[in-house]
Amino acid sequence: MMMRYILWRIAAMIPTLLIISALIFTIIELPPGDYFESYISELQAQGEGVDMQEIEELRAQYGFDKPPILRYFHWVGGMLTGDFGYSFEYQLPVNEVVGDRLWLTILVSFCTILVTWLVAFPIGIYSATHQYSWGDYGLTFLGLLGIAIPNFTLALILMYFANIWFGISIGHLMDQKFLGEPMSWEKAKSILEHLWIPVIIVGTAGTAGMIRRLRANLLDELQKQYVVTARAKGLHPFRALIKYPLRMSLNFFVADIGSILPQIISGAEITAIVLSLETTGPMLIKALQSQDMYLAGSFLMFLAFLTVIGMLISDIALAFLDPRIRLQGGSAK
Amino acid sequence: MTSSPLPESGAPLAHFVSTAPFDPYALKEMTPAQIRVNSASQLRLMWWKFKRHKLALASGIFLAVLYLMILVSEFLAPYNLHSRNVDFIHAPPQGIHLFHDGTFVGPFVYGREMTLDMDTLRRVYTEKPDDIEPLRFFCSGDPYRFWGLFDASTHFVCPAKDGQFFLLGTDRLGRDVLSRIIYGARISLTIGLLGITVSFILGIVIGGLAGYHGGIFDLVAQRIIEVLQSIPSIPLWMALAAIMPVTWSPILIYLGITLILGLLDWTGLARAVRSKLLSLREEDYVLAAQLMGAKSSRIIGRHLVPGFMSHLIATATISIPGMILGETALSFLGLGLRPPITSWGILLTEARSVSVIAFYPWLLFPTIPVILVILAFNFLGDGLRDAADPYK
Numbered sequence: 001m002m003m004r005y006i007l008w009r010i011a012a013m014i015p016t017l018l019i020i021s022a023l024i025f026t027i028i029e030l031p032p033g034d035y036f037e038s039y040i041s042e043l044q045a046q047g048e049g050v051d052m053q054e055i056e057e058l059r060a061q062y063g064f065d066k067p068p069i070l071r072y073f074h075w076v077g078g079m080l081t082g083d084f085g086y087s088f089e090y091q092l093p094v095n096e097v098v099g100d101r102l103w104l105t106i107l108v109s110f111c112t113i114l115v116t117w118l119v120a121f122p123i124g125i126y127s128a129t130h131q132y133s134w135g136d137y138g139l140t141f142l143g144l145l146g147i148a149i150p151n152f153t154l155a156l157i158l159m160y161f162a163n164i165w166f167g168i169s170i171g172h173l174m175d176q177k178f179l180g181e182p183m184s185w186e187k188a189k190s191i192l193e194h195l196w197i198p199v200i201i202v203g204t205a206g207t208a209g210m211i212r213r214l215r216a217n218l219l220d221e222l223q224k225q226y227v228v229t230a231r232a233k234g235l236h237p238f239r240a241l242i243k244y245p246l247r248m249s250l251n252f253f254v255a256d257i258g259s260i261l262p263q264i265i266s267g268a269e270i271t272a273i274v275l276s277l278e279t280t281g282p283m284l285i286k287a288l289q290s291q292d293m294y295l296a297g298s299f300l301m302f303l304a305f306l307t308v309i310g311m312l313i314s315d316i317a318l319a320f321l322d323p324r325i326r327l328q329g330g331s332a333k
Numbered sequence: 334m335t336s337s338p339l340p341e342s343g344a345p346l347a348h349f350v351s352t353a354p355f356d357p358y359a360l361k362e363m364t365p366a367q368i369r370v371n372s373a374s375q376l377r378l379m380w381w382k383f384k385r386h387k388l389a390l391a392s393g394i395f396l397a398v399l400y401l402m403i404l405v406s407e408f409l410a411p412y413n414l415h416s417r418n419v420d421f422i423h424a425p426p427q428g429i430h431l432f433h434d435g436t437f438v439g440p441f442v443y444g445r446e447m448t449l450d451m452d453t454l455r456r457v458y459t460e461k462p463d464d465i466e467p468l469r470f471f472c473s474g475d476p477y478r479f480w481g482l483f484d485a486s487t488h489f490v491c492p493a494k495d496g497q498f499f500l501l502g503t504d505r506l507g508r509d510v511l512s513r514i515i516y517g518a519r520i521s522l523t524i525g526l527l528g529i530t531v532s533f534i535l536g537i538v539i540g541g542l543a544g545y546h547g548g549i550f551d552l553v554a555q556r557i558i559e560v561l562q563s564i565p566s567i568p569l570w571m572a573l574a575a576i577m578p579v580t581w582s583p584i585l586i587y588l589g590i591t592l593i594l595g596l597l598d599w600t601g602l603a604r605a606v607r608s609k610l611l612s613l614r615e616e617d618y619v620l621a622a623q624l625m626g627a628k629s630s631r632i633i634g635r636h637l638v639p640g641f642m643s644h645l646i647a648t649a650t651i652s653i654p655g656m657i658l659g660e661t662a663l664s665f666l667g668l669g670l671r672p673p674i675t676s677w678g679i680l681l682t683e684a685r686s687v688s689v690i691a692f693y694p695w696l697l698f699p700t701i702p703v704i705l706v707i708l709a710f711n712f713l714g715d716g717l718r719d720a721a722d723p724y725k
Contacts, residue, residue, distance in 0.1 A: 016556070016559060027569075027572050027573060028576075144711055145704070147707065148703070148704040148705075148707035152665050156697075258563075262564065262565040266567035269567055270662050273666060284571070285575075289668075303565050304564045
């Protein structure tokens with residue numbers, strides 16, 4: 001049963017990814033002209049000669065002379081075999097340009113989710129069990145503040161205070177000397193030292209949303225008859241909370257990853273640009289600005305892929321937790 | 334045997350007859366307050382319920398005042414959006430004083446003198462304690478064209494003649510930050526409203542068709558919604574914003590940005606509409622309308638949607654903050670609006686690096702209205718959502 005559910009869920013992922021890829025391809029195809037045109041005009045502006053021969057060759061090599069639909073299949077087909085195309089800006093295959101960045105993006109997102117959970121879970125439970133208390137109001141307000149402060153301002157302010165109080169510069173994700181070096185203990189340590197700032201910044205917004213939803217969910221659950229019965233029979237309030245309502249809201253907790261993951265990745269991109277982290281953010285914005293379409297497209301595709309996979313994992317975890325979902329099979333959600 | 338509350342056995346029971354006139358409906362009669370509640374219209378009930386949510390009420394009033402303010406930005410701002418004060422570049426905020434040497438003067442600021450610190454090459458502004466510059470109210474200052482219709486120069490407050498009044502400091506071109514925030518509100522606040530209009534229309538049409546007709550259209554719409562919700566919005570916004578041609582005029586870019594924000598935001602609304610319609614379309618009054626030959630557009634628009642409009646408005650209110658934040662982020666990254674159109678995000682681009690914040694922290698002031706507006710919309714949305722179903 002479980003196996004069938006997982007297989008069904010993975011199969012359902014494929015059309016989603018196909019639609020996403022078509023959407024992203026359309027977006028990066030939309031602007032008039034292509035990278036070569038802006039490249040040629042840039043060269044001409046600088047007064048340099050343009051080797052049209054070479055450009056035409058490049059154009060043919062990457063299929064820019066073919067109709068868009070063929071190029072789309074070429075792009076998707078390439079991605080399936082691990083070839084993400086060619087970055088014109090860096091004059092390197094996208095795979096090489098990207099390097100560690102994908103993994104670091106995953107690392108930042110993953111740590112943020114963990115922190116979000118660790119913070120939101122106790123606070124959400126507290127807020128729900130102490131509804132309308134000062135603690136509830138205070139924490140809810142703090143959470144809302146987390147939503148309201150734009151990520152980038154928070155990043156700037158934290159950067160400033162970290163500079164003043166700890167005398168450290170918190171931009172980047174690692175010490176600059178480790179850039180481009182293979183992974184080592186030193187490098188891992190350096191990354192961990194830098195990681196907490198982006199995690200805090202990105203986490204604030206997601207945490208607030210999660211607290212609110214967890215609180216609402218647990219409140220619904222706590223008002224149900226079975227909790228009243230359990231309390232009436234003399235069960236200790238703590239046990240009456242832990243035994244059933246909490247387990248019910250745990251399901252929701254896992255399922256909620258679907259709604260916070262896109263938010264976290266969005267936030268991570270902006271924060272990364274402000275803090276110039278070695279993740280996909282800064283490179284994505286540069287690629288978008290210079291119409292480096294394969295690079296931008298691959299980044300967008302990767303980010304979408306990351307969310308889709310995250311949702312897949314949360315759905316599967318949910319199916320383990322909640323038998324109702326695996327029994328219903330396809331109609332879940 | 335002492336007296337007991339019970340009558341003695343066999344004795345006749347005490348008899349009592351009420352002299353009040355007999356009214357068999359007395360029990361069903363309601364107090365005037367109850368009548369008021371029971372006969373109140375839905376809108377009135379919602380208002381009563383909404384009023385109880387004090388924070389939401391305050392937020393609503395706050396937002397209403399802000400939206401009224403953007404109608405008269407020119408009048409409220411002490412300076413014009415683009416007026417530059419070359420002598421006061423990066424001037425820090427000035428405090429308003431009331432007393433000078435223990436005597437009451439009324440609101441005034443001290444004049445300032447700029448010197449260049451030759452070591453750090455920074456401008457240093459020192460207050461001249463004997464130079465009192467009283468503020469003028471309802472005065473004539475920078476000339477402007479009100480709404481582009483007629484010329485005027487009346488401001489709510491302006492500096493003394495040849496004086497200065499920078500309550501929140503100036504930026505790198507010597508432009509007054511406060512005035513720019515007031516003008517920026519125009520763009521930042523309307524972008525959320527326009528964006529939500531786009532997403533509202535899309536959400537109702539797509540969600541309505543999907544929920545009412547079901548079938549293949551529903552399937553396709555569901556998939557699209559799922560896909561759009563699984564793509565992180567900011568990178569997608571960035572991509573869409575980046576493809577807008579550089580040749581577009583700033584006003585076209587502004588419309589483009591609102592369209593982009595709306596295009597990706599309708600999914601939540603469409604879902605709400607769809608799930609509501611799925612249950613409502615089985616109601617008898619829908620069948621009646623169908624039998625009378627109403628077209629589906631009429632049934633959806635005339636009979637179904639008004640039934641849960643309040644829910645939709647609440648949902649929409651909650652998604653406005655996301656749009657305002659999105660625009661701010663896009664503009665901050667340089668992908669959104671372009672000067673001369675000025676939004677709070679554009680203002681924040683001035684505070685892009687740590688060194689700017691260290692030297693000129695007042696350039697971060699535009700964050701405060703952003704935070705307040707986002708909070709207010711959140712509270713208002715919460716209140717509206719609670720009030721949306723007054724019969725619960």
